[in-house]
Amino acid sequence: MLNIQNLHVRVAGKDILKGLSLHVKAGEVHAIMGPNGAGKSTLGYAIAGRAGYEISEGSVTFNGRDITTMAVEERAQAGLFLAFQYPVEIPGVNNTYFLRAALNAKRKANDLKPLDSREFLKLVREKLKVLHISDDLLSRAVNEGFSGGEKKRNEIFQMAVLEPTLAILDETDSGLDIDSLKIVAEGVNRLRRKDRAFVVVTHYQRLLDYIEPDFVHVLADGRIVQSGDKTLAAQLEDHGYGWIKERQIKEGAGA
């Protein structure tokens, strides 16, 4: 589903990603871990197409399509979703109104009839029930006055409504207490499907106790330096990122 080959991304003139490759198939959950400054958020933004994140080399294909030439909204309409680490507030814009606009934009791009407010509200209430999220979310403005936990839950809620095929969760667990973390993780787990893939970017292993990944990758110095299964995450937890560096140096020296 997602095929990244030798991706180089430059931000504000600085090379952040230096040859990252990643291959994600439908139904899989990939975790990306790494020290600060490694380029974890950059990866998410580059895939989503944020301005200022210049792809200087390499390719990103999504379901066989080269998405690097597509506008941000087109990528979203094609099934991509980015859950932000720091979701921004949009005062005065009703959450429900916002989501309906987003969903209908996606439906229109895929030749589907838009949902009217009644149909949409029905859909939304069903999703809320499944996620155990209170419906007062519906009457508030997008993220305005939301606590950290509420913002993250709102991201998951949006994901549930928009039904992306590829969801990138950018440090969804940052700033969350254990209870919020569990709710968010449960929401993600309920959204796991054979035709959906997740890329979970996280700094700490803790989240992966609740969202079990199929693959774990370590992103350091702008590249994926190590890949493995979920046991790799536990090893990182025990030894720290420095351990990866040491192993790299050893291997480098050996070669």
Added chain:
Amino acid sequence: MAEAREQVESLVKRGYEHGFSTDIESDTLPPGLDEGVVREISKRKDEPEWLLAWRLKAFRHWQTMTPPAWANLKIEPIDFQAISYFSAPKTKAKYASMDEVDPKLLATYEKLGVPLHERARLAGVAVDAVFDSVSVGTTFKAELGKVGVIFCSFSEAVREYPELVRAHLGTVVPIQDNYFAALNSAVFSDGSFVYIPKNTRCPMELSTYFRINAINTGQFERTLIIAEDDSYVSYLEGCTAPMRDENQLHAAVVELVAFDRAQIKYSTVQNWYPGDEEGRGGIYNFVTKRGECRGVKSRISWTQVETGSAITWKYPSCVLKGDDSSGEFYSVALTNHHQQADTGTKMIHIGKNTKSHIISKGISAGRGQNAYRGLVKIEKSADGARNYTQCDSLLMGKRCGAHTYPYIEVKNPSAIVEHEATTSKISDDQLFYCLSRGIGQEDAVSMIVDGFCKQVFKELPMEFAVEAKKLLEVSLEGSVG
């Protein structure tokens, strides 16, 4: 990004959709202003002696005044002798029913989206259509008449209810108040007159449409709204004007009087020709609007959405004389391309325990210059006065400007005055957030701007709120690059 630019360019080239003019013959005075013109205007309108005397007093006073120059506006000097001060359509007689009105006039209203008969009836809104300087017809007069509400043209009020007009004209905005008010008082063409008797809630929203047609005709509207004890009225003012090359001056005066426990709600959605992309030829909107809360517990609220005009210069204000009276001001002012605005409000607290509430949202785009100028004046007598002012500016682009000039004068130590101000731009983060959910650029900007204006839009009557939102969207097209 290249696609976006193409889109933007094609939208910017979209013309002002209301640009056209009617072919009807106009009975127009040649340009120029002297005492003779003032007398002629009064004569053509069959006015009583006291009103002519009032006009002449105003004119003589105007001759001693000079145009004010303190605003944050670049104004081409206006040649007052080059303007024609009276223009009436040939068909001047009053009609018993709409069927008798000149069909060409009705077609004009049709184009403007004001089919008097259909739309007014469906919406339950009485429409007083002012075509140039003479009123054409008033629908629903009979229905309003049943509850004693008077809603007619100003000219008609002078004929039918002279005592009422004479008692209140100039009591809120005296002829000496300012340069443009003096001019208006001398040469005002027509406007609306509303009278709500005691204990009466006006059963429908009252509205008026304007049109400035003939070349070089200044429009000098005069409106007077009187709400007696325990009454309520909601009045809507919405304007469109055709495309012209010459600048057109609109110097209106609106006076509101609210007695004990009365409430007047005055809403404006203004869509006048703002000038072309180079800033040429738009309307000059220099208005004096003031409401006096004369009675105890009276309330006056001004709500405006200003997106048109080349230059907007107005400060809808409230004089809070009655104890426990309150004044409100909600405004969205947009300047795009080369538009300029110097607008705000004055809240004068005189009585005891008076309150004022100000929410001003300024949006600047293109090379627009937007200034908020507000005065909160608490007089010595105003024990327990309260004011809350929130003044937010949104900048879209690098070449526009937002300026704030708040004046606070407090002469009573028990007053509480709060002022909050923010200046922001549509953040890249907010835009990206919307785009990442599949919402297109133009829609995202509209959405964010709408959210910014929400506090003001919710004060507008329903049908106006919809028109206002659309207006803002159209006015902002092509402003984000």
